[in-house]
Amino acid sequence: MSVDENLAGISNVLLYGAMTAYVVAMIAFALDLADGQRTAKGEAARRARLEREAAKAGGAVATLPPPAALARGRRRAAAVATSVLGVAFLLHLGSVVTRGFSVDRVPWGNMFEFAVTGCLVVTGVFLAALVHARRNGFAGGRDLRYLGTFVVGPVLLTLGLALRAWYVEAAELVPALDSYWLIIHVAVAFLASALFTIGFSTTVLQLVQDSRETRQREGRRTGVSFMAALPSAQELERTSARLHAVAFVLWTFTIIAGAIWAQKAWSRYWGWDAKEVWSFVIWVAYAAYLHARATRGWDGRRAAYLSMVGFTCLVANFTIVNIYFVGLHSYAGV
Amino acid sequence: MGTPPRTDETHLDRLREDAEPARAGADTAVPPALGPGELLRYAWRQLTSMRTALFLLMLLAVAAVPGSVFPQRDIDPVAVRRYLVEHETAGPWLDRLQVFDVYSSVWFSAIYLLLFVSLVGCVLPRALVHARAVRARPPRTPARLARLPEHRQVAVAAAPADTARAAEEVLRSARFRVDVREEPGGSSAAAERGHHRETGNLVFHLSLVGLLVSVASGSLLGYEGQRLVVEGETFVGVRGDWDSFAAGPWAGEEDVPPFALRLDRMDVEFEEDQASALGQPRLFAADVTYTPRPGAEPRTQTVEVNTPVEDDGVQINLSGNGYAPVLRFTDGQGRVVHTGAVPFLPQNANYDSRGVLKVPDATDASGEQVQLGFQGVFLPTVTRGEDGTPRSIFPGDANPMLALVAYTGDLGLDDGTPQSEYVLDLAGLHAVRGADGRPIGYQLTPGQSVTLPDGLGTLTFEGVTRFASFDVRHTPGQSAALLFSLLATAGLSASLFIPRRRVWVRVRPAAGGSGGAAGGSPGGSTVEVGGLSRGSDAGLAAEVDVVVQRLAERLGEPPGARADGAAPGVGDDGTGNDQARTAAASREST
Ligand code: HEM
Numbered sequence: 001m002s003v004d005e006n007l008a009g010i011s012n013v014l015l016y017g018a019m020t021a022y023v024v025a026m027i028a029f030a031l032d033l034a035d036g037q038r039t040a041k042g043e044a045a046r047r048a049r050l051e052r053e054a055a056k057a058g059g060a061v062a063t064l065p066p067p068a069a070l071a072r073g074r075r076r077a078a079a080v081a082t083s084v085l086g087v088a089f090l091l092h093l094g095s096v097v098t099r100g101f102s103v104d105r106v107p108w109g110n111m112f113e114f115a116v117t118g119c120l121v122v123t124g125v126f127l128a129a130l131v132h133a134r135r136n137g138f139a140g141g142r143d144l145r146y147l148g149t150f151v152v153g154p155v156l157l158t159l160g161l162a163l164r165a166w167y168v169e170a171a172e173l174v175p176a177l178d179s180y181w182l183i184i185h186v187a188v189a190f191l192a193s194a195l196f197t198i199g200f201s202t203t204v205l206q207l208v209q210d211s212r213e214t215r216q217r218e219g220r221r222t223g224v225s226f227m228a229a230l231p232s233a234q235e236l237e238r239t240s241a242r243l244h245a246v247a248f249v250l251w252t253f254t255i256i257a258g259a260i261w262a263q264k265a266w267s268r269y270w271g272w273d274a275k276e277v278w279s280f281v282i283w284v285a286y287a288a289y290l291h292a293r294a295t296r297g298w299d300g301r302r303a304a305y306l307s308m309v310g311f312t313c314l315v316a317n318f319t320i321v322n323i324y325f326v327g328l329h330s331y332a333g334v
Numbered sequence: 335m336g337t338p339p340r341t342d343e344t345h346l347d348r349l350r351e352d353a354e355p356a357r358a359g360a361d362t363a364v365p366p367a368l369g370p371g372e373l374l375r376y377a378w379r380q381l382t383s384m385r386t387a388l389f390l391l392m393l394l395a396v397a398a399v400p401g402s403v404f405p406q407r408d409i410d411p412v413a414v415r416r417y418l419v420e421h422e423t424a425g426p427w428l429d430r431l432q433v434f435d436v437y438s439s440v441w442f443s444a445i446y447l448l449l450f451v452s453l454v455g456c457v458l459p460r461a462l463v464h465a466r467a468v469r470a471r472p473p474r475t476p477a478r479l480a481r482l483p484e485h486r487q488v489a490v491a492a493a494p495a496d497t498a499r500a501a502e503e504v505l506r507s508a509r510f511r512v513d514v515r516e517e518p519g520g521s522s523a524a525a526e527r528g529h530h531r532e533t534g535n536l537v538f539h540l541s542l543v544g545l546l547v548s549v550a551s552g553s554l555l556g557y558e559g560q561r562l563v564v565e566g567e568t569f570v571g572v573r574g575d576w577d578s579f580a581a582g583p584w585a586g587e588e589d590v591p592p593f594a595l596r597l598d599r600m601d602v603e604f605e606e607d608q609a610s611a612l613g614q615p616r617l618f619a620a621d622v623t624y625t626p627r628p629g630a631e632p633r634t635q636t637v638e639v640n641t642p643v644e645d646d647g648v649q650i651n652l653s654g655n656g657y658a659p660v661l662r663f664t665d666g667q668g669r670v671v672h673t674g675a676v677p678f679l680p681q682n683a684n685y686d687s688r689g690v691l692k693v694p695d696a697t698d699a700s701g702e703q704v705q706l707g708f709q710g711v712f713l714p715t716v717t718r719g720e721d722g723t724p725r726s727i728f729p730g731d732a733n734p735m736l737a738l739v740a741y742t743g744d745l746g747l748d749d750g751t752p753q754s755e756y757v758l759d760l761a762g763l764h765a766v767r768g769a770d771g772r773p774i775g776y777q778l779t780p781g782q783s784v785t786l787p788d789g790l791g792t793l794t795f796e797g798v799t800r801f802a803s804f805d806v807r808h809t810p811g812q813s814a815a816l817l818f819s820l821l822a823t824a825g826l827s828a829s830l831f832i833p834r835r836r837v838w839v840r841v842r843p844a845a846g847g848s849g850g851a852a853g854g855s856p857g858g859s860t861v862e863v864g865g866l867s868r869g870s871d872a873g874l875a876a877e878v879d880v881v882v883q884r885l886a887e888r889l890g891e892p893p894g895a896r897a898d899g900a901a902p903g904v905g906d907d908g909t910g911n912d913q914a915r916t917a918a919a920s921r922e923s924t
Pocket residue numbers: 286287290291294350381382383384385387391449450452453454456457534535538539542826829830869
């Protein structure tokens with residue numbers, strides 16, 4: 001078994017291609033948000049007119065559509081962005097697959113590969129959510145395209161960081177990682193992290209939207225006006241909670257699979273290794289978030305902050321803990 | 335903080351309250367002048383409140399962090415000792431605060447024990463309430479359905495009695511538990527489903543208790559021992575045959591089954607071709623012969639990092655490997671007083687290894703009893719740095735060399751204090767010096783010999799073999815821990831993903847139909863449907879819509895044919911929301 005350097009080279013070229021497509025997709029998503037802001041203004045004006053007319057006609061306006069309906073217009077920029085994101089995903093997928101074939105193993109054996117494959121999963125999950133939403137005619141506030149910028153942005157950032165700081169050439173695995181549990185444990189961890197990431201983006205939007213709504217209620221200027229095109233804070237909160245719930249279950253499973261693997265590899269299922277400590281901290285932080293949602297006085301903003309603490313731990317676990325803390329999880333070549 | 339954007343939960347306080355009667359009043363302030371009994375009750379309520387649980391959870395997360403920042407005694411005792419040496423003032427204080435034993439510290443234990451007491455105190459009463467709730471009738475229909483988060487009103491042509499029956503059937507076929515009640519001026523069906531959301535929640539929390547108990551039993555009844563074995567050597571699971579051994583309070587060396595493990599061959603490979611990954615490990619495989627107990631059939635197996643020997647609750651893992659140069663020492667009288675492999679412990683990724691040879695009973699040329707010690711490094715692939723010092727550049731044994739310094743004097747073996755095999759106690763020893771008066775550094779390649787001065791003898795480096803380190807463990811409660819974890823995950827999934835919904839359908843004779851005569855209303859019926867859900871539940875609206883639609887279908891009426899107040903979709907751009915239109919019901923957002 002040896003490394004096929006040609007294939008590894010192709011993998012890198014594909015990755016750069018994917019990044020270019022990501023940049024285009026992100027710009028298109030941003031344009032869509034800007035568009036949405038204009039639409040929202042127009043819609044507000046139209047709404048006011050309709051209300052005036054209805055009032056003149058003497059009848060109450062029984063059913064104005066909820067504001068989320070505004071986001072449902074034909075959005076050309078969003079459509080372009082989604083297609084380009086699809087292309088980016090395919091290039092990215094090609095890069096990950098060729099990297100895997102170049103070394104004859106799953107392409108997640110070091111930090112660079114974790115980051116690249118992790119980003120692929122984020123994009124994949126997001127695209128799956130979009131396709132699902134499209135099937136439902138983007139109904140019921142499920143059109144997640146407004147999240148595009150906030151998903152593609154972090155993906156690009158991570159890929160850039162991975163290429164600059166963690167790049168290592170394709171190589172075979174060290175024996176400790178040579179286990180099918182690597183595939184299971186890490187694959188589920190990827191999925192969970194991807195959902196936590198998208199959930200985090202949604203939470204940030206929720207908080208911004210919430211501040212905006214508060215200011216609006218108090219009759220103050222609302223500032224960030226592109227937010228007008230986004231669903232209400234309540235709707236965003238629901239979306240974020242759903243994402244976090246799925247991610248939490250997957251994270252629970254990640255830890256269990258990790259423990260099973262640890263039992264095989266190190267003959268103990270739990271040993272408070274630095275990485276294990278942080279997986280636990282992340283789990284408890286998100287458990288606290290879920291709890292907070294059901295605790296009176298802690299739902300809403302405070303719960304949202306807790307989920308952000310959880311996400312901070314997730315990021316710290318991947319970066320600081322991998323690099324600076326010694327432990328059994330320190331991988332060869334980072 | 336402003337008003338938090340409360341989710342649909344706001345509407346559910348009612349739902350939550352009746353699932354949580356034990357909580358009622360838990361949040362109120364302490365009434366003045368409590369008796370001791372009341373104070374105790376009050377404290378208990380506080381401890382078992384959601385807020386306390388939340389606080390303890392956050393505390394637990396924070397408390398776990400120092401364990402990853404400071405070295406931990408039961409993981410890396412050497413690092414702890416080093417830390418204490420390097421931090422003379424802070425070290426002892428941190429030690430007193432149990433920062434080097436976080437996970438067995440008083441404070442960490444206090445947090446999780448409190449959390450679990452709180453959990454049991456919270457969950458058990460909830461379980462009782464739940465057991466009753468499962469059998470209870472769905473709650474009575476609220477007077478004003480319009481105030482629920484989801485509300486539809488439709489008019490149908492069918493008579494009220496038929497409509498009510500159809501509604502009941504529709505709800506039952508959607509797996510609701512249904513309770514029909516007569517009301518003044520009509521009837522209503524109360525329906526409820528998703529009780530197993532709560533069951534899941536209880537299973538989840540109780541499984542955590544099970545998990546804790548399983549883990550605790552593992553550390554009380556488990557043991558672990560380490561042993562380094564050179565190729566060709568056998569090691570047996572009996573008292574005293576360990577390099578190190580640690581057991582829980584209720585276990586000991588006598589619990590280890592009397593197995594025998596022979597290391598036949600230690601196979602190691604490192605990356606040789608790819609420059610960027612040069613020297614990275616590629617294979618660690620120990621071929622062993624394992625005999626479960628004396629007289630049993632031996633079996634051979636290849637132990638690798640991820641494939642341990644598993645037998646009878648004992649697991650034997652390959653935890654390390656290294657080189658063991660084969661050394662022979664012939665003393666001044668020409669007697670071979672040592673021959674065999676001496677393990678040298680690797681110090682870094684290139685396997686610069688340190689080791690020691692002790693020769694306690696040699697006789698020098700003049701017939702004098704002497705003790706000798708050798709200390710030095712083994713370099714598997716040696717190269718010389720610019721200053722001429724040898725070091726290893728590759729972990730494989732491509733060009734091995736042994737560099738040693740010899741000592742004579744008192745090895746300190748006779749005073750009874752146990753000594754490590756891998757260090758020389760230099761207190762009673764002095765280096766063997768050359769004619770220039772400086773200690774001699776001997777450098778040997780395989781096959782070479784050196785003769786020590788003063789007729790002390792001859793050391794021969796015969797060749798290189800390898801050793802493997804094995805980790806032997808018994809962890810009871812391991813399967814139970816796995817079982818409870820999976821149970822917890824299942825419960826968690828149920829608790830998060832099963833929607834708990836209540837739907838009410840109220841049927842009244844259509845207003846104004848044939849003069850509004852009570853009882854006989856050939857003009858049809860007015861149907862009101864209300865929905866309430868626990869937790870965030872995006873599907874509630876769709877569920878209510880489906881109920882309305884199925885009801886219309888069952889009554890043989892085109893859905894929404896006679897919907898009341900179905901305004902044309904204002905601002906409908908023709909691209910989307912068909913759902914809202916098909917339901918053709920007036921939706922009132924609250
Ligand atoms: C080991 C500590 C604990 C952990 C890890 C934990 C974790 C969780 C998680 C992840 C949830 C959300 C899933 C669900 O809705 O079922 C949850 C819900 C819940 N927990 Fe805990 N919990 C712990 C301790 C407690 C304690 C001590 C209490 C009681 C004071 C408690 C009461 C509840 C309740 C009532 C819910 C349901 C909330 C609702 O949806 O209404 N938990 N817990």
